[in-house]
Amino acid sequence: MRRCAWRGNARWRSAVGVGATASTRKSGKRMVLAGALMMIALASALATPPVRAQASGSPVHLAQLSAERTFEIPAQPLATALTLFGQQSGMQITVHGALVRDISAPEVRGTMTSEAALIRLLAGSGLTYVVADESTVAIEKPGQKNTDGATMLGPITVEGQRLAPRQAQIGALPAPYAGGRVATGGSVGVFGNRDAMDTPFSQASYTSKLAQDQNARTLDDVVQNDPAVRKGSSPGNGIEDFSIRGFEVTGRDFLLNGLPAVAPTNGAAMMVESVERIEVLKGPNALLNGIVPQSAVGGAINVITKRATDERIIQLSPDYAMDSQFGGHVDIGQRYGPGKEFGARLNGVYRGGDTPIDNQSREQRLAALGLDYQGKRVRVSSDLGYQYDDVDGVRRGLRVNAGLPVPDAPDNRTNYNNPFEYQTTEVFYGTVQAEVDIIPNVTAFATIGGNRIHQDFTTANLRISGADGTIAANSVRNVAYIFYGAAGNAGVRSTFDTGPVQHQAVLAYGRTWREWQSDQTAAVSLQASNLYNLTYSTTPPLSADFDEARKRQDIDFSSVVFGDTLSVLDERAQLTFGLRQQEVEIRRFDTTTGAITSNYNESALTPMVGILGKPVRNLSIYANYIEGLQEGSAAPTGTANEGEVLPPFVSKQYEVGAKWDLGRIAATLAAFQITQPSADTNPVTNVFEETGEQRHRGIEFNVFGEVTDGVRLLGGVTYIDAELTKTIDGANEGNEPSGVSPFHVVVGAEWDTPFLRGLTLMGRVTHDSSNYLDAANTQKVPGWARLDLGARYGFERANGKPIVVRATVTNVLDADYWVNSSSQLGLSEPLTFRLSASFDF
Structure with missing residues (x-):
């Protein structure tokens, strides 16, 4: 296929060998880093922020x-x-x-x-x-007084305020928690927004402030702060898949404002500049969100887009990243009307240049418009977005032949894929949400959205075939994918009382549809290479064509759900339950003839129950039972029941936990068990049947907030005891599943320095313990640890508008390690320095 005209200035090495030595490259990176830090220090010394008064004493009580x-x-x-x-x-x-x-x-x-x-x-x-x-x-604000001690304040104007009932979702985003990095609550699927202390599930909602302060560019940069989330795709491949609680959650399952099959994440990475919140809900969630294309047993990631605020926003943020990526972000928003009922928010991004990975360059573009209307009884919100992401010199995962040990990780800048390999993704997407208050305690709602994805890429399944790092001769294809996706839901939410019992009930219908088309070239042979002494092949024909793409699969999911939260004793005792009847239809097609090769049509009833109690106001103790749902497999050719389609697989979670909120710092402790079934062919009866099971038992601890003034924490630890509890013939039974690390630890902190007002220092340590590449547990992937550091400095210009300079360094110690991604080895992200500055106007 014809490539885009812009290709950057990638560092092309010789056809044989690795070019510069690792020590030379690492020395060069240290020099770049040292120079960058000197620039930040100089900027901090030259900028003189205005002196502010100290905080006032304790308030008087009335x-x-x-x-x-x-x-x-x-x-x-x-x-x-x-x-x-x-x-x-x-x-x-x-x-x-x-x-x-x-x-x-x-x-x-x-x-x-x-x-x-x-x-x-x-x-x-x-x-x-x-x-x-x-x-x-x-x-x-503490200290904001004039010399006479009179507070400089203006009155709140009640007229024109946009007040919404409790059951409303549009314009009712939960507030940020102390420190501003995590919100006090988030979306709980069909139940809508809930305070975390009133949710019988483990969840975290990360804010746009966290993303901006950490120089985040994609979702991966943000969810790395969560100890329950691990990256599930190879760094440098342009795709962002994750695992939550040890189970895969792919980009195809991410939600956009609560809708599946709409986010621009299908085999791609979503940029975060237009995102207000990134919500992570942990555990199966078929009742809460309905079945999604890839099932998402481990949890859900929901992206909430930005909306205009009451104050006008005009912000320009140029940025730089190693090795030579330059770009910027513009954010413009304003509300209109006598009561500021109408809002518009526009975000635009462009950046491009070489990445720290050898032979790799990347270009990204984003344009996202958010519109909303918030009236007295009617609220409407919509999105229209465009995202483009082109990675030249894409670096995929490596497989390792059975019986071989996992090789030592080479220098993390090494790109073992060929320089001509690439991935280009272009997405148009949009959503519309509406709410109408029928009466004060009853709100009808409807949401619809869709996208169109064009994805053009090369795919070569590289495999280590020798203990010396030999990469076997293989082949490459050029592939063009087209995805059309659409989703919608409609229903009614209500709050009401029956005697002493308070209710928050919902009744809704949802539907998800997606069509997948593809075209691909014939495989072209590639020559053998070596992980430590690379040999690249010549560029083959790249002729996959979107115009030749033919239907490969379509899905059609529909469901009806009812749920209610019953509360007594001033909501200190709560029972949440629900039922969702789901219909699952999946058709597969012969891309040559167009004939239907399989037609899967099954249904399932999915329950959920959760309880929550508050023995004291700042402590919630909860428990839940909830299920996940995924497509059942079809019996393969040659089995006794060939062609038989198994019922949907049902994953089950049991969880208990506690949440503690001290006002400035909060913590969650959860213990869970998730079982996921699988199917295989019985060697005795030759019947394809549901016989396998994978079980994850784990403990999670999360903490966030402000320990004291100017000191903020974010992180935690997840421990998972994962086991293959059932296998078809007992082989590998009792072993650990591939890619599940027993321990994953994230510890992050921020410190507002007392010696220079406006300067904040940041640090984060991430550790992932060893895991296995294969189910036989013969190929162990070593554990790893990474240190990330950062700083930001904010001050005001003479007109009172702020400027904030942010610098971050990922993988400060430049550690070389493997990431186990879907039974493939992905090489660690190199040391990467990023610099940005935001200017408000």
Whole structure:
């Protein structure tokens, strides 16, 4: 196929040999890093931020603050939450609008003192409160007073505020937690947004602030902060698949604003500049999200897109990354109308150049427009996006022949694929969401979305065939894929009471459709090579054509779901349950004749139950049983039941856990067991049947928030005891499944330095223990550890607009190691320095 005109200036090495030595390359990287850090230090020394006053003393208490009241404040923007607080507490609240820009408030419900409710609303915002007079509380940033001590505040305007009921989802994103890196809650599938303390599942919702401060470019850069998530694809191949709790979750299963088959992640990497939240829900979720194309037993990743905020946004962010990638990001957003009902947010990105991997360059483009309307009873939100990602010199995974040991990892810049190998992905996507409040406690909703993906790439299955690192002679194909995807759902959410029992119920219908077309060239032979002394082949014809692509597969999933959360004792005891009836139809086609080669049509009823209790306000103890659903296999040719289609495979999870929220720092501890069935041919009866089982038992610990002023933590540890508990003939029974590491540890921290105001230092350590490449457990992949460091420096210009400079270094020690990705070896990401600066206008 014709390649794109832009190819960068990739470092092409000689046809035989590895070119520069590893020591020379690593020495050069250290010089680049040292120079970059000197630049940051110089910029910090030259920039002089304005001096700020110290925080004021403890606030004075009013009698009204000590009075107990019943509060009903949904998660929403802080400005509107404070308005509701004032109405429900009987107090006057004043605040300058600029202080609450881009800040969300958590849900506050139940009977408590007004002071307790106000403290919870302000948690993580960096704001405090003082008493202005006998009936007024003023919200301020610590130290923001004039020389007379009078607080510089403007009033909140109640007129035109966009208030939504509890069951609404549009414009009701859960607030960031203390530190701003993780949210206080997230989407729980069909149940909508929930506070994490009211969710009987383990979840994490990472914010756009975290992504920007860590110089993240794709989803992988963000979910690396989660100890339950491991990268499931080879670094440098342009694809982002993961494993959650040890089970594969591919990009084909990622959700966009709750919809499957729409995100631009089908065999590709999604850029994060247009993303507001990245939500990770851990464990099977067939009831919550319905069945998805690749089943996603381990969990779900849901991407929430950006929307306009009450304050106008104009931000320009140029960036650089090793070796010679330059580009930038523009972010523009504004709300319109007398009550700011209409909003528009535009994000655009372009970057391109050489990566640190030998012979590799990459070009990325993004344009994403988000529109929304938030009226009194009607709310509408939509997305229209375009993403382009071209990787020249793509580096795939390596297989290893049975009986051979795993070879030592070479220098991590080594590209054992041929220089002509590539992957280009172009995606158009869009969604529309709508909500209508029929009555105050009943909301009807509908969402629809779709995408079109063109993917053009080469595929060569490289295999280590000798203990000396020999790469066997193999072949390469040029492939063109076209995907059309669409999904939608519609239903009703309601909150109501039956006696002392509160309900949050939902009834919905959902449908997902996807068509897959392909064209590919005949295989072309490649010569043998060696991992430590590479020999490259000449460029073969690349003639796959989108116009020649023919239908290969289509899927059609539909379901009806009902769920309810029953609460008593001021929501301190909760029961959540649901049932989803799912229909699964998958057809496969002969790409030459167009004839249907198989037609899978099955159904299943998927249940879920979860309980949650709060013995004290800041502690939630929970348990759940939930299932995952995946397509059953068809009996292969030659079996006694040839052609028989097995019912859908049902994975099962049992989980118990506890969540602890101290206001500034929170932690989750969970213990789980997941079993996943599989099918094989019985050697005695020659019947293809469901006989296999893989079981994962594990413990997860997550922590996030602010330990103290200016010190933030994010990370945790996951331990998994994975075992092949059932196999067809007992072979490998009791062994560890391929690619499941017993331990995965992530420890990250930020520190706002006291010696230079505006300077923040960051660090993260990641460790993954050893695992096996094969089910026989004869090929062990060594464990690894990686250190990432970063810094950012923020200051204000004379006009009060901020500038923030961010620098990050991934794999600071330049460690060489293998990542086990789907029983293939992927070479570690090289030391990579990134630099960016954001300018607000």
